Amino acid sequence: MSEQTPETPQTYYERVGGHETFAKLVREFYRGVAGDPPLREMYPEADLAPAEQRFLMFLEQYWGGPKTYSEQRGHPRLRMRHGPFVVTPKQRDRWMFHMSNAIDSIDLDPMDEELMRSYMTNAANFMINSPDLD
Numbered sequence: 122m123s124e125q126t127p128e129t130p131q132t133y134y135e136r137v138g139g140h141e142t143f144a145k146l147v148r149e150f151y152r153g154v155a156g157d158p159p160l161r162e163m164y165p166e167a168d169l170a171p172a173e174q175r176f177l178m179f180l181e182q183y184w185g186g187p188k189t190y191s192e193q194r195g196h197p198r199l200r201m202r203h204g205p206f207v208v209t210p211k212q213r214d215r216w217m218f219h220m221s222n223a224i225d226s227i228d229l230d231p232m233d234e235e236l237m238r239s240y241m242t243n244a245a246n247f248m249i250n251s252p253d254l255d
């Protein structure tokens with residue numbers, strides 16, 4: 122176990138296992154997206170790997186890890202970046218279904234799991250920019 126002092130509080134990112142944990146989370150999430158045609162069709166690139174990498178960098182930064190996302194992509198402005206995509210409540214549900222499975226796969230402690238799950242739920246709701254189309 123690494124030594125902790127009040128001056129160097131451990132980040133969430135470090136506490137849950139750092140890069141390996143976040144890499145697994147996004148890998149599992151995109152595995153779900155890849156197998157879900159209505160959701161997969163929203164992603165413009167034939168290869169999902171670059172999108173997976175952007176999401177990984179964003180989440181690592183958000184939870185206290187490396188700031189690579191902002192170095193490469195600038196301010197996240199996530200709602201604006203989702204503007205070109207029609208995010209409906211149904212697509213949110215699909216997104217959240219795969220995210221929930223991905224969260225299950227990383228075996229967090231109950232408190233950390235609840236933090237992650239509620240963050241993702243709120244963020245996904247925030248990204249909705251259209252009513253259901255059917």
Ligand code: HEM
Nearest residue numbers: 163164172175176179194202206208212213216244245248
């Ligand atoms: C609610 C359902 C959501 C849908 C359908 C959705 C869909 C998409 C799509 C189609 C892209 C473009 C893929 C690409 O990067 O090429 C994207 C990008 C991205 N999404 Fe989402 N998203 C959703 C929610 C979220 C949430 C909740 C977060 C954060 C917690 C998030 C974070 C990101 C990030 C970081 C990018 C890359 C932004 C960049 O260009 O730097 N998304 N999303």
